[in-house]
Amino acid sequence: MIENIPLPATDDPVDSPFWEGTRCSKLLIQSCSQCGEMRFPPRPMCPCCQSRECNWQAVSGRGRIWSFAVPESPLLPAFEALKPYVTALVELEENPKLRIVGPLLTSVDGDIKGVNAAQVAIGQQVAVTFKYFAEDVAMPCWVAQPENSLGESDNEY
Template structure:
């Protein structure tokens, strides 16, 4: 199955993927003004300075929006259609959001959560899955 994976050796974003490989969800925090940011970029748009640390997030968030993907799709995803796609707003760093998939259990497929369960505001927790030697992707598991 031809997968779609991120390129993990870009200077501005490799910190995220290294942490992901260790099972940690991180975002950038500006060392000058303390503003958190995601997706990663080298300058802080608030204070216009470089310099950041990668800070650990709680891994909890809420579904901010969702949709259900139907065919036609890339072969890597087509067998799972229809499956939900979501943007999750991080509980401890709003309004930062990540895009992703929902899974019923840490190892379940991306179509494992019933459509009826998917709502804006659904609370979710991150789980990481190894997808390549250099890649672990974050997935989101509903929590009651």
């Protein structure tokens, strides 16, 4: 666990199912019970049809890097100890309009430190993993995935 960093409240009724999912290593996304529109971050009302009814569905946790940053000093003191690190904004495979921020890790069980920003690229495939930052807070983090198992393009010949 990482100490002294600001953490989200996990008991807010609007997004508590999201945090319950992360503690079980599941990426749950809120969707409208009326029109089916998926949304993130969670909200009390659907932005498409204004329904207040929602449900939560598990998604694959696969996506592509839409943007990324390497935070520089000055940082909050708690984050200084973590640098250098890369934070990614990831568009989910199920719906590219759904984007989730999280740190890139060196591996599934890896550390936040050590990701070489020069090897990170927009469009790079990633998969979610979960890292505990406190006893009740498991944050979604991202790990780079190989483009394909053969190292070749996806084009068929």
